[in-house]
Amino acid sequence: MSTNDHTEIPPAQHETSLPHPDQHKGEGHHGEHLPAAASVSGVGVPHVGPTTTQPAHNVQKVPEHHVGGKNINQHYIYNKHPSGEQFSEDVFRLEETTSPREPSTENEILVRLTYISIDPFIRNRMSDKKEFIQPFRLNDVLEGEATAEIVRSNNEKYPVGQNIVGYLNWTTYQIINVKNQSVNLVPKDIHPSYYLSIFGMPGLTAYFGLTEYAKLKPQSNMLVSGACGSVGLFVGQIARILGCNRLIGLDSNEDKVTQSILFGFNQSYVTNSQDLDHVLKTAFPEGIDVYWDNLGGSTLDIVIDHMRPHGRIIMCGTLSESGSTLEKNYGISKFDKIIAKSITIQGLFIAEFTDRFPKAYKKLLHWYHEGKIKTKETTLEGFQHVPKAFSSLLSGQTIGKTLVHVEPAHLA
Numbered sequence: 528m529s530t531n532d533h534t535e536i537p538p539a540q541h542e543t544s545l546p547h548p549d550q551h552k553g554e555g556h557h558g559e560h561l562p563a564a565a566s567v568s569g570v571g572v573p574h575v576g577p578t579t580t581q582p583a584h585n586v587q588k589v590p591e592h593h594v595g596g597k598n599i600n601q602h603y604i605y606n607k608h609p610s611g612e613q614f615s616e617d618v619f620r621l622e623e624t625t626s627p628r629e630p631s632t633e634n635e636i637l638v639r640l641t642y643i644s645i646d647p648f649i650r651n652r653m654s655d656k657k658e659f660i661q662p663f664r665l666n667d668v669l670e671g672e673a674t675a676e677i678v679r680s681n682n683e684k685y686p687v688g689q690n691i692v693g694y695l696n697w698t699t700y701q702i703i704n705v706k707n708q709s710v711n712l713v714p715k716d717i718h719p720s721y722y723l724s725i726f727g728m729p730g731l732t733a734y735f736g737l738t739e740y741a742k743l744k745p746q747s748n749m750l751v752s753g754a755c756g757s758v759g760l761f762v763g764q765i766a767r768i769l770g771c772n773r774l775i776g777l778d779s780n781e782d783k784v785t786q787s788i789l790f791g792f793n794q795s796y797v798t799n800s801q802d803l804d805h806v807l808k809t810a811f812p813e814g815i816d817v818y819w820d821n822l823g824g825s826t827l828d829i830v831i832d833h834m835r836p837h838g839r840i841i842m843c844g845t846l847s848e849s850g851s852t853l854e855k856n857y858g859i860s861k862f863d864k865i866i867a868k869s870i871t872i873q874g875l876f877i878a879e880f881t882d883r884f885p886k887a888y889k890k891l892l893h894w895y896h897e898g899k900i901k902t903k904e905t906t907l908e909g910f911q912h913v914p915k916a917f918s919s920l921l922s923g924q925t926i927g928k929t930l931v932h933v934e935p936a937h938l939a
Contacts, residue, residue, distance in 0.1 A: 632681070636702070641676050642719050649917065739880075741769075751819040760787070816839070828861055
């Protein structure tokens, strides 16, 4: 298999194992990349490496890029608007650019991308919608949540070799002004990818959606669509911690159904809107108390039929409007049942909780240390595989958090 032919390289999947709590030593601060003030001190999570129990995974090595002994800096450009229902990888354009300059002030650091978070909301930025974040413009450099290693620094607070996390350009090397751009340090005893999954947006989204809106009780029955996605896996585990009675997942294929059982779900089903009504009647003969919705579209409309009086629906995502089976602006038709059953439909926007991130970190770390919560990642190795990773995510091929690991390189 050629490492240069990205269409043939399958995602390298690895599940992060949970070491015994006694292994958690050292100090670190866990700051989220949205508010600089959101940090937790005095706790640590072991780095995932040879000393942990994480199973080895097949890493496809990508050659370093050199021209005349110097590295080629690269970045992704928004090349063209997606058209039709099938997402095409030529929406991205990989370009080579000059190596970045050296940091010129103590507020500037030079960083190299290490992990890129591949998220469905990036697809939303490729449209005219402005509900969440400004859309991309053609020929823009693409950007998103990522981690990066500091390779040049004049600031002792940001030492060389340390990883940062933040909203970064998809450029292999870039200058960051730490005074003007919100980034946070990742402690050395934490694997950088954790800050894009368990201690990043997926874990935080699950935590606040469940603790603020779900109102779970010991007898509660809960349905989660996209159960094996980056957020769904944490929803299942945290719901189980909070005492959910019956937890059922919906997902797109048998592999995901099998995996979701390992993350707290009683059962999961491969289904679509044509057989969903029968599945829900069987799984929830007494109805659904809480529905965590990562799909939207026709699935939401059918689930409303099976909600119990005073049920809660948490709207987290609209994958049905992002993937290869696009459901454009599917409208809810069951307003009469929403009214008759006094159903609450609650939108979830994680940025509203930034001032409470420190509390969430402490809880997530506590559960992690107790072995009650873990993460799973689908990782593609090599910067050139960003388009493949994104199309794999939208077509439902990835499990858990989807990442691209940017191969290490060395500045000349």
